[in-house]
Amino acid sequence: MSKLKERMSGIGEFMSQPDDQLIICRCEEITKGEIRKAVHDGMFTMTEIRRYLRTGMGLCQGLTCASMVKRIVARELLISSMELEPAVSRAPMRPVEMKIFGNEEKEVK
Amino acid sequence: MERYDLIVAGAGPAGLSAAIEAAKRGLRVIVFDENEKPGGQLFKQIHKFFGSKEDKAKIRGFKIGKDLLEEANKCGVEVVLNAIVIGLYLDKEVTVKIGDGIQHFKGDTLIVATGASENMVTFDGWTLPGVIGAGAAQTMMNLHHLKPGNRILMLGSGNVGLVVSFQLMQAGCEVVALVDAAPKVGGYGVHASKIARCGVPFYLSHTIIKAEGEQFVNGVIIGEVDSSWEMISGTQKHFDVDTICLAVGLSPMSQLLKMAGCHMKDTPGGYIPECDEKGATSVPGIFVAGDVSGIEEASSAMIEGRISGIAAAEYLGFIDKEELKKSIEKQEKALISLREGMFAPENRGRSIKKTEEGIDVSINLLKKGYIEETEIERFPGFTKCKGVHPVIECTQNIPCNPCQEACVKKCIKIGEKITSLPAIDETKECIGCGMCVASCSGQAIFLVNEEYEQGYAAITLPYEFLPLPEVGSQGKALDRSGKEICAAKIIDVKTKKAFDYTHLITMKVPADMSRKARFFVNSRRCEDE
Amino acid sequence: MMRIDEHPILGKQEEKRVVEFTLDGQIIMGFEGEPIAAALKAAGVMIHRYTKKLHQPRGIFCAIGRCTDCVMVVDGKPNVRTCVTSLKAGMNVQTQFGVSAKTQTGEV
Numbered sequence A: 001m002s003k004l005k006e007r008m009s010g011i012g013e014f015m016s017q018p019d020d021q022l023i024i025c026r027c028e029e030i031t032k033g034e035i036r037k038a039v040h041d042g043m044f045t046m047t048e049i050r051r052y053l054r055t056g057m058g059l060c061q062g063l064t065c066a067s068m069v070k071r072i073v074a075r076e077l078l079i080s081s082m083e084l085e086p087a088v089s090r091a092p093m094r095p096v097e098m099k100i101f102g103n104e105e106k107e108v109k
Numbered sequence B: 001m002e003r004y005d006l007i008v009a010g011a012g013p014a015g016l017s018a019a020i021e022a023a024k025r026g027l028r029v030i031v032f033d034e035n036e037k038p039g040g041q042l043f044k045q046i047h048k049f050f051g052s053k054e055d056k057a058k059i060r061g062f063k064i065g066k067d068l069l070e071e072a073n074k075c076g077v078e079v080v081l082n083a084i085v086i087g088l089y090l091d092k093e094v095t096v097k098i099g100d101g102i103q104h105f106k107g108d109t110l111i112v113a114t115g116a117s118e119n120m121v122t123f124d125g126w127t128l129p130g131v132i133g134a135g136a137a138q139t140m141m142n143l144h145h146l147k148p149g150n151r152i153l154m155l156g157s158g159n160v161g162l163v164v165s166f167q168l169m170q171a172g173c174e175v176v177a178l179v180d181a182a183p184k185v186g187g188y189g190v191h192a193s194k195i196a197r198c199g200v201p202f203y204l205s206h207t208i209i210k211a212e213g214e215q216f217v218n219g220v221i222i223g224e225v226d227s228s229w230e231m232i233s234g235t236q237k238h239f240d241v242d243t244i245c246l247a248v249g250l251s252p253m254s255q256l257l258k259m260a261g262c263h264m265k266d267t268p269g270g271y272i273p274e275c276d277e278k279g280a281t282s283v284p285g286i287f288v289a290g291d292v293s294g295i296e297e298a299s300s301a302m303i304e305g306r307i308s309g310i311a312a313a314e315y316l317g318f319i320d321k322e323e324l325k326k327s328i329e330k331q332e333k334a335l336i337s338l339r340e341g342m343f344a345p346e347n348r349g350r351s352i353k354k355t356e357e358g359i360d361v362s363i364n365l366l367k368k369g370y371i372e373e374t375e376i377e378r379f380p381g382f383t384k385c386k387g388v389h390p391v392i393e394c395t396q397n398i399p400c401n402p403c404q405e406a407c408v409k410k411c412i413k414i415g416e417k418i419t420s421l422p423a424i425d426e427t428k429e430c431i432g433c434g435m436c437v438a439s440c441s442g443q444a445i446f447l448v449n450e451e452y453e454q455g456y457a458a459i460t461l462p463y464e465f466l467p468l469p470e471v472g473s474q475g476k477a478l479d480r481s482g483k484e485i486c487a488a489k490i491i492d493v494k495t496k497k498a499f500d501y502t503h504l505i506t507m508k509v510p511a512d513m514s515r516k517a518r519f520f521v522n523s524r525r526c527e528d529e
Numbered sequence C: 001m002m003r004i005d006e007h008p009i010l011g012k013q014e015e016k017r018v019v020e021f022t023l024d025g026q027i028i029m030g031f032e033g034e035p036i037a038a039a040l041k042a043a044g045v046m047i048h049r050y051t052k053k054l055h056q057p058r059g060i061f062c063a064i065g066r067c068t069d070c071v072m073v074v075d076g077k078p079n080v081r082t083c084v085t086s087l088k089a090g091m092n093v094q095t096q097f098g099v100s101a102k103t104q105t106g107e108v
Helices: A002-008 A032-040 A046-053 A066-076 B013-024 B061-074 B134-143 B159-170 B189-196 B255-260 B298-315 B321-338 B363-368 B402-406 B435-439 B523-528 C036-042
Strands: A023-025 B002-009 B029-032 B078-080 B083-089 B093-098 B101-112 B116-118 B131-133 B151-155 B174-180 B202-204 B206-212 B219-224 B237-239 B243-246 B250-252 B264-267 B270-273 B286-288 B389-392 B445-453 B456-463 B474-478 B484-494 B503-510 B519-522 C018-023 C026-031 C071-074 C077-081 C092-094
Touching (some): A032 A046, A032 A066, B002 B298, B013 B298, B083 B101, B134 B159, B151 B159, B159 B174, B174 B206, B189 B363, B202 B363, B286 B298, B298 B321, B389 B435, B435 B445, B445 B503, B474 B523, C018 C036, C026 C036
Parallel strands (some): B029 B078, B151 B174
Antiparallel strands (some): B219 B237, B264 B270, B389 B445, B445 B456, B474 B519, B484 B503, C018 C026, C071 C092
């Protein structure tokens, strides 16, 4: 518990803002307020935020919202967006259906 | 698993240029692109490019794309479309989704030229149908012959916002306003002037408050912001629109490089791989070219592509270090030349007060999108001569010189440094052929004859809309801000193959309007409004 | 009319075969091979789907297959990106509700 408290010291309490209702992750319909609140729940890295809220886990895989989520999280942490490590980049780079992913062609067409 | 000397991810200007240079030096090259058609953004660009002849200045983007493709095919480059590179692994192995399966490829070298994606900006209602990206507008108009909407508000005054606004008008849409939160226009002044003279109002220091509509956009509210981006109360303005177009910048799509383990750096311009001047990343054998390494233009992308293609050839030993040095020297010089002038990367964020020649820049151009009449006289392209003569309203240092090449009589001079402002040589005689008017990619050159007839002047201007006015039509002349200032009659319309779809229309206006009148609208259109 | 008959730079669109397809049971005409989204836009359709959580309308946003806002149920398959999928004669296109092929009332 004390480790969490350590992390959270200095960023202040969660204060609601007038634009908290704005949708940021369009695919999963996650609002700015939810992202900001997640930081105050102890989520400090982009990968944690992604796992906690599912921002960037929808159909477009973060192509639309990634930068915005990063900016919002950074602002809540009172640091510059460039100081925050982006979420890990993994294959597939675009959404691929499981049946295609499992269809590895042995011979190149 | 098939092995290639070079695998290129992205068949845009950078990727194709890289593939061509490598193939020319004997490498076996394959290019993958996720789209149905190659050429990246090139095929959506219907305007004439800037730069010098080597940079394909004066040529329309889609034609450059077509030429690049032909060259790639001639060199034996394999281009696979509808092929998505979904993974890039440490040993330069790529997995590609082609059709309904995944295929593995190994490259001895790899060039990532995946370009950029559009930035986002949020406001109340931004997810409503009717809010689209600028790229979406271009795709609909220039690839699918569709109007994105009828009444559009454009957000963003960089080159993309300005150029797409003009393209929207060419497609028959009405651009009701161009809005930017910044206090000055971000793109080239000539691009802004093209749309200002057609009557598009500029709202700088404004931002979108809300997109109205329940099921789709039917209106928009904007408001003014102060220097700390805070809304100023009482400044709200409402527009009836069915489309809101977002042109708020691009960011490199560099995820593949991060996945491959390249050292990355977060910059104000985006998350990019660390690389040297040849495009080599921290992973030996992996190179980058084009927008993915930093947002610039298609012209720079093509040069960067060539450099990295040649560098890949040297890396594999197809050419030696001497040849590498010789081959890229010319390319690097051209790249430096493109990165000069008022919009050079080093000038970003700086407030430029004077041109390289020491002339005060037009402040009105930056704030409202057009040059004030009192400001235009300072510039070397503005002269008064007997008879017909060119008037060049190009007032910023940008790397561009097709006008100098266009004039057979050598009336226009720019010189060695292509960012210099074009000047008129008053000792040379203008024959009124109009080649300069048609050749200016910024549509900033006019032919003026102050003494056409007793009490009347004749002004020739570039016209790229339909319907084309007819000789004899009566209408109104508009000034640089798009305001109707006097009656005008069309006395000549020239359409030539050499003009490449830039028609020249000549209008007769009262003599005292010769320094103001810069656009023409038909009377019939005025009556409809 | 959203189609551009003659463009000042691009001229006329190349000849394409006109085909019929259906949107939620209604017959619409489009050009064979153009993106489904283009045919819908030409027909004045703005809404492609309603979101899962908040039931909000979405349509074309990026038009290049990245944002996935334009997805619809095509021939029974959900999450088809209509802006990069070519129109074929007889296609059955439906407004998508949520992220599956189920209709508003939960039927497939």
